[in-house]
Amino acid sequence: MTADELYKLLFTIRNLPAALSDEGERARLTAYLNKIVGHSYHQRDQLLLSEGQEAMYIYFLEKGFARGYYHDIQHDREHTVMLWDQYSFITDPPAFFEKEPSKLNIEVMAGSHLLFISRQQLDELYQTFPYAEVFTFRITSFYSAHFATRSHDLVSLSAWERYQQLLKHYPKIELKVTKKIIASYIDVAPQSLSRLIKANRCR
Structure with a gap:
């Protein structure tokens, strides 16, 4: 299986490093990613991450839908704070990038197809292609903007x-x-x- 939609999204990110304007370098990077990116298909709703766990993977939602939520034990109520549609990156940024215990539950819906890469594989990718760290910066920037907008909408x-x-x-x-x-x-x-x-x- 290929990861064409993932690469299409990565290479349309604004202000990419100059190295990625070279077709040969892009081909080298995608060939490397093809060797390490995993694939999973989910026939039923499934938790990818639970509160308190270490987030070991970052996912790309090639098809399907997912959500992130907190469980309010006191009131026995779930608070959905994040929704992911097709062609989204799924993770709990503090848990994945900062290696903190997750405060989030991430649930993928039935019929979803995911691509994934481990934190260790990502670190090795950056050792081989240092400029690729721009992808982490863009992903964390997206999450920061999302939660700022969401906080504003909830009160406004x-x-x-x-x-x-x-x-x-x-x-x-x-x-x-x-x-x-x-x-x-x-x-x-x-x-x-x-x-x-x-x-x-x-x-």
Whole structure:
């Protein structure tokens, strides 16, 4: 199996190192990656990472959907804080890059196909291709921007506005995850989401 979509995304990142403007160097890098990138297919919903675990892998979602959530033990409630659609990088950045125990649960949905690489393999990649560290910088920058935007939206937008934003960013999400997950992402109870949808359809 190839990882063409992964490479297409990597090589369209802005401000790439000059070395990657050379087709020969790109071919050398992709040949190296082809040898180390793993593939997995998930027939059912499955946890890739649990709270307290060390994050040993970073994933690329070639097909499917995934989410990241915290479990509020006191109230026995899940708080979905991250959603990943096709062609996304999946990890818990502090747990993977800083080697901290994960505070996040990462769940991949049934029918998903993932590419993955271990932290050790990534370190060896950077030893061979030092300029490739730009990919880590771009991934961590994306996560920082995402959580800043999400924090802003949770305090600045109404629940209905958050729901509309969700539908805009993740078309047909209702076919990919349950309403309970959607409700937890926009920070409302499932019953409240049902009432919101019903009330706004009547307008």
